[in-house]
Amino acid sequence: xxDLLSVTWGVDPYIFSIGNFHLKWYSVLFVAGLYxxxxxxxxxxxxxxxxxTETLDPLLYALLIGTxxxxxxxxxxxxxxxxxxxxxxxxxxxxxxxxxxxxxxIGVLLAVWWYVHRYGKKNGFSYIWVIDxxxxxxxxxxxxxxxxxxxxxxxxxxxTDLPWGFVFTLRGETVPKHPTQLYEALCYCLLGLFLLxxxxxxxxxxxxxxxxxxFLIGLFGARFLIEFVKEPQExxxxxxxxxxxxxxxxxxxxxxxxxxxxSIRKGSPAAAHGPVPSGDKGQGTGRTPKGKTPLTHVKSxxxx
Numbered sequence: 001x002x003d004l005l006s007v008t009w010g011v012d013p014y015i016f017s018i019g020n021f022h023l024k025w026y027s028v029l030f031v032a033g034l035y036x037x038x039x040x041x042x043x044x045x046x047x048x049x050x051x052x053t054e055t056l057d058p059l060l061y062a063l064l065i066g067t068x069x070x071x072x073x074x075x076x077x078x079x080x081x082x083x084x085x086x087x088x089x090x091x092x093x094x095x096x097x098x099x100x101x102x103x104x105x106i107g108v109l110l111a112v113w114w115y116v117h118r119y120g121k122k123n124g125f126s127y128i129w130v131i132d133x134x135x136x137x138x139x140x141x142x143x144x145x146x147x148x149x150x151x152x153x154x155x156x157x158x159x160t161d162l163p164w165g166f167v168f169t170l171r172g173e174t175v176p177k178h179p180t181q182l183y184e185a186l187c188y189c190l191l192g193l194f195l196l197x198x199x200x201x202x203x204x205x206x207x208x209x210x211x212x213x214x215f216l217i218g219l220f221g222a223r224f225l226i227e228f229v230k231e232p233q234e235x236x237x238x239x240x241x242x243x244x245x246x247x248x249x250x251x252x253x254x255x256x257x258x259x260x261x262x263s264i265r266k267g268s269p270a271a272a273h274g275p276v277p278s279g280d281k282g283q284g285t286g287r288t289p290k291g292k293t294p295l296t297h298v299k300s301x302x303x304x
Contacts, residue, residue: 006163026152027148028148030144033137034067037137038063041136041137041140043056055119059115059119063111066110067104074103074106097154100248131212132211132270139188142184143184158229160229177231187222191218198210203270207263208263209259213258213261214256214260217260224246233245
């Protein structure tokens with residue numbers, strides 16, 4: 001019997017269908033996280049610091065490929081390698097489901113490495129400079145992706161008596177479950193707002209890597225904790241003290257701590273240039289506006 005205080009959730013995951021073509025809310029929200037939302041957030045950062053905005057298109061394409069390929073291969077390698085190695089053609093059948101956020105994170109890091117290697121030196125930005133700003137947009141993109149999971153009625157939690165429990169009727173559920181998609185979406189949104197505030201209000205005082213380190217600790221720390229109330233995604237996770245999502249989150253959290261400590265102790269100033277005056281459109285020479293003193297000269301560096 002459904003608890004009267006719970007939310008009965010049976011929303012159709014498809015926006016519309018025409019013949020064999022089906023458009024899902026998840027797909028729209030996934031893409032929207034990259035464009036227009038992520039794109040315009042990054043564009044505002046580039047304009048503010050005088051970095052050429054025309055270099056953003058290659059970044060968008062690289063992130064789209066890196067995120068999708070990384071998330072798919074992450075699911076294949078982390079959650080069900082035996083099945084996919086036995087049925088390799090199934091790797092391409094993404095419409096059957098299976099994307100891992102940890103794999104997507106690795107894909108993003110590799111995509112940014114390519115982008116900076118190709119465009120960074122001649123335009124005055126480094127790997128960490130891009131990452132520090134990109135992770136702010138990623139928070140909001142992650143929020144949208146988790147809302148997409150909600151529309152798909154997937155990756156939800158254990159049974160709960162809390163009044164905001166969701167009964168996922170499309171999955172045959174009859175009792176309220178933790179809406180862990182909303183838990184993660186809220187955490188990512190709050191983290192994104194905090195990092196955006198740091199960028200807008202505290203950038204001259206920050207060091208390279210500070211925002212990135214906080215992002216890794218905050219996002220994957222939240223993911224680690226929420227996994228305790230989330231149902232196992234694969235059969236092999238049954239009975240595990242820590243599930244695969246938590247095990248994969250630990251290295252990212254440790255990396256975040258290391259990056260944050262390094263940033264505070266040895267990082268250079270975070271801003272590429274002083275903020276561009278309102279009269280400057282920031283379309284970008286990548287140079288400090290006339291009459292302004294650069295805060296630092298950033299060199300190119302290598303570095304579910």
